[in-house]
Amino acid sequence: MESAIRRIQQISNSFILQTNNVSNIDPQFIEAQNSFNPQALYRFLFPYEPELRSRLAEVWKTDKLLLKDSFGLSLEGEREQSFIQFKRLMEVLRQNFSLYDLERNPRKLAVFTQSYRFVNISVTTLIGVHFSLFGASILFLGSNEQREKYIKKIETLEVVGCFSLTELGHGSNVQQIETIAEYDHNTQEFIINSPTITSQKYFIGGAAKNASHTIIMAQLKVAGKMEGVHAFVARIRNEDGSVVKGIRISDCGVKMGLNGVDNGRLMFDCLRLPRENLLSRFGGVNKAGIYSSPINPANKRFAQTIGALVLGRYLIAIGSVAFNSVGLTTALRYSFSRKQFSGSDPKQEKQLISYSSHRKRLLPHLANTYAIHFSNNYLLDLLCEKEKKDKEIHILASALKAYGSWSSRDCLQECREACGGQGFLSENLIGNFKSETEIYTTFEGDNILLYQQVAKFVLSESRKNPPPEYEAPSDSIKQKTDSQFLRSFEFLQNALNARFAQSVAYVTEKLSESVAEGKPIMDSWNDNSPFIVKLGQVYTEKIILRKFIEGISGYSDEKAQAALQLLVSLYTLNIIEKDPWFLKYGYISSEQAEAITVQVLEICKELVPHCISLTDALGFDNETLGPIANDWISKNKF
């Protein structure tokens, strides 16, 4: 990562040298050269595992195979190349991680996701399926013997795994999956069956072509009794690549993205698995044919089983920041080097960043990205604690997964549009990332459902520990419209806390009313789900703001600190400006609303000199970005 100053000079020089209708440097350029040092901020933002980071950075720079994009390949071609890259990437992983690190040091996988620089996102998804779903199942759900038996093979790819949970009929409500695993005590085997069309395992990444093994999630039946969803490990392809007897496999076909991932469908016809293939950490069948589990009742056991998959959500939250970083670094750099239209002098075209509307479309996303990053760091801390706070981890991972993936969806879209047609070209990565990553909004837990889980937790916590009753500020406070007040962390935090407190009370009352009218609780919940989803978001934003403020407090560089504080204010004022709640409940006055709109534009303007440093500090350098983030004019010479 070179310095922001050199970067800007390079961009502006190339522009001056190579076009003859532009000759001036706008004041922003010059100011930007006085911004802070992005490398130092980078080290502050990503303080852990510095050596691993440099080692990986070296690989990303030099490994030609990993650097290949998959643009314009056919389905078959893309799958083939992605699988080859997957195997190479597993070699890199093996040299730097062990599957046990998922348990011992989750930061390592964060480093991997944060610094990932390939243009082919399918490869990370293949890794995710094999390592963080199949592998994590063995690690977290398997007995010590099962770990012993599989983990080495997973690392060396002797076993290539996939993960069969989702069915055609059940993607979200996976507790109701239909696949059955009935224990046959005579042979000490489980017999796996797909009783209906809707029970077929669906959208299973890796199943259509590559996987040798799978985890099968199925309803366990022992001695006529249903014991709930359990995980089994099964071979699905023989050494020669043929499909194992008792399994049928079909292809899900082409998707709008991630076509390097071979998603498949599986049906089981009396597939017989030995007794020891049930992953037995949370429940197993002994030699006598008796089922027992350390966790009861069954739905608690189910929660624990599915809880092992929390890593997937955490990786999506981490990934969101990385994707946003690439999009924003690209779009902001382009906005400094791309000129269009003019100010008072029609011959002097102005940089896109000079336009107020252009700043307003991009910079709030930069603030969001930083905000999410600090919460991700906090989640990482929780994951690394010896005594894990499972509930808090689960809720925070769900909240950040939903918030992060929606943030990426919107941020990448805005970056695409802000770069016009250039954003649509694959080589500039933004459009490509957009198609490849928007599935994150619904996979590993649909965002709408995740926010409901968050809200459920919040409501239950609030019954134990009610938040302070909502009170609108006094009239004298509502007359304060000066920038110092509106940008102050006190005002910002109070605002999000107040909205949270009122939302909790509001939803609680709505639910009570509905139940009092005689509605079953589930129907009451459903009738009010839009408010409940909103509560999930409101809670998430409150937490994110707190962690953002805590997160930046430790950084002493004065200029960078000032820029980070601007981001905190922008993050929150942007929320306040957009959500009618603050006016509806009299939290702010109309005059304050007006002043906030002005402040948002002001802050965007004040951030201009720091844009390049702030995006550089996110860690994606020239080589990891497309042409429009670099000298795109020379690149287009022909």
Added chain:
Amino acid sequence: MESAIRRIQQISNSFILQTNNVSNIDPQFIEAQNSFNPQALYRFLFPYEPELRSRLAEVWKTDKLLLKDSFGLSLEGEREQSFIQFKRLMEVLRQNFSLYDLERNPRKLAVFTQSYRFVNISVTTLIGVHFSLFGASILFLGSNEQREKYIKKIETLEVVGCFSLTELGHGSNVQQIETIAEYDHNTQEFIINSPTITSQKYFIGGAAKNASHTIIMAQLKVAGKMEGVHAFVARIRNEDGSVVKGIRISDCGVKMGLNGVDNGRLMFDCLRLPRENLLSRFGGVNKAGIYSSPINPANKRFAQTIGALVLGRYLIAIGSVAFNSVGLTTALRYSFSRKQFSGSDPKQEKQLISYSSHRKRLLPHLANTYAIHFSNNYLLDLLCEKEKKDKEIHILASALKAYGSWSSRDCLQECREACGGQGFLSENLIGNFKSETEIYTTFEGDNILLYQQVAKFVLSESRKNPPPEYEAPSDSIKQKTDSQFLRSFEFLQNALNARFAQSVAYVTEKLSESVAEGKPIMDSWNDNSPFIVKLGQVYTEKIILRKFIEGISGYSDEKAQAALQLLVSLYTLNIIEKDPWFLKYGYISSEQAEAITVQVLEICKELVPHCISLTDALGFDNETLGPIANDWISKNKF
């Protein structure tokens, strides 16, 4: 198009027959069978050119070549297939349209776009470039001789055209393009040159592989004097496919969508064109080497020249409704046949449409889609008038292009997420449409700029005809929270009119203040561009509501009329609920804001029985939709 009743029975039957964990029909299903007749509404929505519609529908049903999708093909494969389909589609066009219809009967092209049913959107873009850009340029900018010379050949594909306006350095500010056409009186030729790297023609659809000819937009220089941007027609490839001397062509490469379109880059090195290749309707050079034009000054001429391209915007607005229709028909049908989670009885899973949050994510988009459709119809009427109101057409086309393309972007995204992983599969079309059509937000005029054009028009009109001064309603009106009042067209129209009036005054004041402070007008404009863009949107929504209300008034079926009225209310209340403006300026009280939130949910619920009829009336039948809009369970049998 079969009846809604049969459709619903089919969907529900298939579900009941083929899964064994679902046995009940939710009340909505039964109610839905009592909805109105969608065919009759279809005929009301699309009253023009019924014979052409049926003829095209027949082609779409039977033509195997046109029905082929391009999923999973390589770049080369997709381009090749798309070009073959383009040629076949041009045959169909030739049998039903003439290029002259763009002038004589623009409704015909609307019919084509509205009923379009291929899965390969690149093909329509190829048609758009050849027919509505290259062809329209000849038609609207060419002299009678030039029309005579080219139009037949365009129709028969003896000439395959592309359109070279955009340059690497100028996409939006095309008045400043750098390509030069200097007249050489000695040889009676224009010499075309690309003086810089940034002057290369960029993103030119059809240029990389297929086009034989292009329109070149260039700065005309005659006898040392610059005369502004003019259009030239030029051959770019010889009969044998080799590139004409004086032109270099390069490939733009892979994009995030529309890869059937071969976008290319062109540079001109002293390309010589005969004098008669300047399209001379709005300005030409005579034999004596003298330039003359019926339109002066040059920027008025430029506006007229570019104005000829208004058809592209109108087609995008029409297309937006069609894409939304496919997305919504699919997502809503799926929401009736897909069950997940349960109400009070955990064994009885409920249809997605039963969930309040699911309805709220989809149905406002249905309201938007209908709303836009009626304004599109109005624009069509304007385009078909003998005495064309050019200014009104230009503004409305810009407004609807921006509004429609952003609506599609958001609607398709919501439909994709509402269908989960199924929405990501190409066969279900939504995800694919999303990637292929989101470029419409920035091409044919960046939306942010289009809204600024709309606002500029609005401000200038308002100087002549000021809207009534904004006044907040009386306290007694602001106490009305009953549904009848809030849903009344009077309340709804007054609300959007008031917001418009205030926004005009607000922007006017902001600009005056800034100018009074001594800022140049362009800088004042830029500083306030976020408010100006918003004004463009606010004006557009006001017009759309008016045309929506006018549009439905003529339909007499009582049930359908009631459903359409619900859509009008939903369209507007959704706007009011989301925009803090209404609270900020005291247009509604907090109590009304709360009541509106409740009304939005209520209306969504009341619309459930009409969902299927309302989407069927948009004209996309079973065969034009993917598996999840039909019997997706049988489809997945294997």
